Amino acid sequence: MTYEKIQIAKENGLATLTLNAPDRLNAVSRKMIAELKQCWEELAADESVRAVLLTGAGRGFCAGADLADPDRAKGNTSDSGEALDKFFNPVIRLMRSVPKPIVAAVNGPAAGVGMSFALASDIAIAGKSASFLQAFARIGLLPDGGSTWFLPRLVGEQRARALAMLAPQISAQQAKDWGLIWDVVEDADLMKTAGDLARRLADGPTMSLARIKEAMNRASGNTLSQQLDVERDFQRELGKSEDFKEGVAAFLAKRKPEFKGK
Template identity: 75%
Template sequence: MTYTTIRCDHDDGLATITLNQPEKLNAVSRRMISELKECWEALATDTRVRAVLLTGAGRGFCAGADLSDPDRAQGATADSGAALEHFFNPVIRTMRALPKPIVAAVNGVAAGVGMSFVTASDIAIAGRSASFLQAFARIGLLPDGGSTWFLPRLVGDARARAMAMLAQQIPADKALAWGLIWDVVDDAALMETATALARRLANGPLALASIKKALNVAHGNDLSAQLDVERDLQRELGRSEDFKEGVAAFLAKRPAQFKGR
């Protein structure tokens, strides 16, 4: 597929999505979110792809919504929820439900919906100069893109409320300490580190999809219900070729060669 605001590259089981409007710090226009929606939906059913790496071109990951976008709804009668319903929310839902791990490589600022893309990913690695910002209150809006759901679960209620209401920029080291992201590395090592991790996941077992599925429903389940989820998913995995290969590799003391099936 051909895109104008993003790039989507495929290489040996790994898809890399790059937000590609560096002159605007990859601010999300209506065109970009439409292309992202199309791209994520295509990746969901692409059997060649077993993991996804998400990053931004240039010196920023994503500065949030593009407020200068001429296609943006404006005025007192504008429906700000319509764009969420038709474009942004489907992207977040598809990312979270994607049966493949998503690694976010955060370079520079991740603000507004850009931060939502990070929290919707499975593993986030940031460069040391990266920062995170819930910018919505600065323009009279509330956090969206699932931020009011993700943030309390990642950093706790008190920090989530302060981030949302104060709209203060959080540096990468603090984001790591708070549990917002998985790791921080030197800027120069970010893409190499994130790509190696994403490629490792792309070579991982079918179980990664089930791990993601189980964790996605865990917050809404009590222990008994979650035990049932684990039972059902484990039953399926126990019949998989990857499980047979994993056991054989373990007994032979060799690395497993998973096929994702």
Template identity: 55%
Template sequence: MVSDLVLTDIRDGYRVLTLNRPDRLNSFSAELHAALLAALIAAEQDKSCRALILTGAGRGFCAGQDLSDGVFTPGETPDLSVPIEKFYNPLVRKLRSIPMPVVCAVNGVAAGAGANVAFACDIVLAARSAKFIQAFAKLGLVPDSGGTWFLPRLVGPARARALALLAEPLSAERAESWGMIWKMVEDAELMTEAHALAANLATQPTDGLALIKQALDVSETNTLDAQLELERDFQGRAGRTPNFAEGVTAFLDKRAPRFAGRA
């Protein structure tokens, strides 16, 4: 069943979404895309959900596109722009725009679109055994799912070009040292760390965190003047929320704040 392809674990203030095709290293099929997008929309519609964890079942996070899922038939010329437009682009846009922090817990391999979907999340944790692979060049393809956008911004143009052109695996340890991910952790500690992050984020001012996500994304293309004006406008919005009043009151009262969720 489609619903079995993404497992949803509802916790106090956050959800865990687990890609569940372990026999295929959680590679993307049309059905998996539909299930993941539906799970993200359901989380967005649940106002009690204030953070997400995205991870994979079994020994890998996601091996990218399942090439046996009808994208290539011997003797025929496929139009790969169709699945990109139908599945991958909406998924990346949803991960970037969803109004809550998304923590990606990368267990094992994250290859091709699997790597770039991880980079579309807000905070990336990786197990020591994890590897990131821009596998596209080995198939004569171009990095998609935002790969050509994320890579230069995460690691700089020189490393981005080498990763894309050579398609060599990058260890979690190297990914952390290059600033590609937030943190590498020991395999046994990955989900404990991810749950701790999500639980903490679920207690924070969710609307303010959503504005931070928006501001950081547009800063990549804004001029300084445009970004300063956006910061002015966003700060005006944030300052009118009950969470700002609660944060200041808690600071003055010398107590922990009790922030509300999404409006």
């Protein structure tokens, strides 16, 4: 499908999804979020896609919701949660549940729901000049896109509350130091570094990566005993996979495995 506010490219198991409103620092309009929802649904169902690289066009990753979006004004109601239920929450749920790893290449400001997109990814890498901002309190709202769930788990209660209430803009290096993202690289190296990592995942044991993602999603709501059962059930399934057989054979032969994602 052809999109207007996003771009999608697929090559040898890797899909690159680019937010494409560079004149607005990729601020999320109603059209963009609707396209994102449809795209994530398609990526989840596409068996040829084994990993996804998410980034933004131009000099920004995502500046948050587009408050000047004319479609937003047309749909304005007294229920501010309606847009979350209809547009934004489904996208975050899809990102967390899609059975393939998502790598975010944060190439500039990640504010508001843009920061939530980075946190909802499985692995986030930022360019040195990137920044992160929970902007919501600046306009009288609270963090959404799952950020009130992600932040305490990643940085602890004190930092999470300060990030949400004081709304400071923090650097990519500080985000890494606090555990919000995986790594920081020079701006010029960002896309190659993130692309290489995403390619490594796309060439990896797809079922294994999917079950790792699902197991960690379940862990926050499970007791240790329940999580041990999840690990048992998933390990039983993976132990029957072709990729496990290939992984063991490659290890014993001291060669690089050639995973097929099966």
